[in-house]
Amino acid sequence: MSSLFSPLKFPRGPAMKNRFMLAPLTNSQSHADGRLSDEEHHWLAMRARGGFGSTMTCAAHVQAVGQGFPGQLGVFGEQHVGPLKPLARTINAENSVSIVQLHHAGNRSPKSLVGTDPVCPSDDPSTGARALSEAEVHGLIADFVAAAKRSEDAGFHGVELHGAHGYILCQFLSPEINHRTDAFGGSLANRSRILFDILKGIRKVCRPDFIVGIRLSPERFGMQLGEIRELSQQLIDTGDIDFLDLSLWDTFKLPEEADYKVKPLISWFDQLNRKGVPVGVAGKIHDPADAERALEMGADFVLLGRVAILHHDYPTKLAADPGFIPVRPPVTRGYLAGEGLSPPFVGYMSGWKGFVSD
Numbered sequence: 001m002s003s004l005f006s007p008l009k010f011p012r013g014p015a016m017k018n019r020f021m022l023a024p025l026t027n028s029q030s031h032a033d034g035r036l037s038d039e040e041h042h043w044l045a046m047r048a049r050g051g052f053g054s055t056m057t058c059a060a061h062v063q064a065v066g067q068g069f070p071g072q073l074g075v076f077g078e079q080h081v082g083p084l085k086p087l088a089r090t091i092n093a094e095n096s097v098s099i100v101q102l103h104h105a106g107n108r109s110p111k112s113l114v115g116t117d118p119v120c121p122s123d124d125p126s127t128g129a130r131a132l133s134e135a136e137v138h139g140l141i142a143d144f145v146a147a148a149k150r151s152e153d154a155g156f157h158g159v160e161l162h163g164a165h166g167y168i169l170c171q172f173l174s175p176e177i178n179h180r181t182d183a184f185g186g187s188l189a190n191r192s193r194i195l196f197d198i199l200k201g202i203r204k205v206c207r208p209d210f211i212v213g214i215r216l217s218p219e220r221f222g223m224q225l226g227e228i229r230e231l232s233q234q235l236i237d238t239g240d241i242d243f244l245d246l247s248l249w250d251t252f253k254l255p256e257e258a259d260y261k262v263k264p265l266i267s268w269f270d271q272l273n274r275k276g277v278p279v280g281v282a283g284k285i286h287d288p289a290d291a292e293r294a295l296e297m298g299a300d301f302v303l304l305g306r307v308a309i310l311h312h313d314y315p316t317k318l319a320a321d322p323g324f325i326p327v328r329p330p331v332t333r334g335y336l337a338g339e340g341l342s343p344p345f346v347g348y349m350s351g352w353k354g355f356v357s358d
Contacts, residue, residue: 034074106168158211174222270298
């Protein structure tokens with residue numbers, strides 16, 4: 001049997017039954033106040049029942065001012081815990097590891113949506129974002145920790161910190177955006193301090209077997225590949241993370257930075273001293289051969305995004321038929337509805353060039 005179907009242990013919590021994790025996918029299906037909707041429950045439940053070893057929510061914002069898009073799932077208040085509990089029970093009952101992704105959009109929070117100026121590590125005239133005070137940075141750390149505790153209270157196995165894609169944790173990491181002169185700016189140690197402080201806080205308040213992962217981007221958004229490699233090892237060395245999720249956009253491409261173009265982007269992370277911490281990759285993994293290749297090149301698991309939208313039961317289909325070939329977009333609105341997408345989610349996907357045919 002393919003290595004994609006071998007179990008995968010984390011340092012804490014339950015193991016994944018296979019090497020397929022549902023990527024966190026924006027879908028605009030939640031209620032305006034951030035409460036989980038029946039439509040979003042249905043979409044995620046279909047993936048858990050479809051055989052994914054781990055089912056992760058979309059990005060769930062930890063502060064009201066951190067909302068990044070309409071209909072976004074929230075985990076910034078106690079009012080969000082109740083609706084999340086049935087979802088956690090559903091995912092867990094399918095022997096799928098349940099994960100909430102914790103998120104804050106930072107300078108990418110639309111003022112029209114959050115009703116106030118967005119916030120950022122430093123003043124950002126291009127987006128109208130204002131710099132967080134040092135006290136507010138500590139408040140942000142506390143809110144990430146509180147959101148993790150709410151996720152635990154709702155019954156999830158763990159959380160992932162969204163440190164990628166140019167959102168607020170990534171903004172702190174970026175020397176292009178973060179111009180702070182206090183303990184949260186300047187050196188990589190200072191720019192990454194917020195991540196380590198959040199991790200320490202979660203470990204203090206959550207149960208010992210609570211899973212905590214982190215998503216990073218090694219390029220774009222002001223990221224430097226060398227720094228992200230160094231940071232990845234430092235995060236593993238703390239003993240506080242249980243998986244590393246590398247969002248590569250294109251797993252097998254050469255890096256953008258000239259000094260690193262000698263081998264594929266994924267290969268720059270294959271020599272990490274993982275110490276039992278699994279490393280997953282996301283980015284243009286569509287066919288089963290792509291997933292197999294990612295594991296052959298050093299990944300421990302794969303995160304499926306677009307193709308998981310197209311096939312809610314991708315792992316189950318592949319297990320039943322080793323020759324399974326996923327469909328490719330464009331697909332009809334009716335097809336997506338059959339895969340569990342509500343009208344708002346289908347509408348969101350219609351904004352992806354070439355994804356929806358009608």
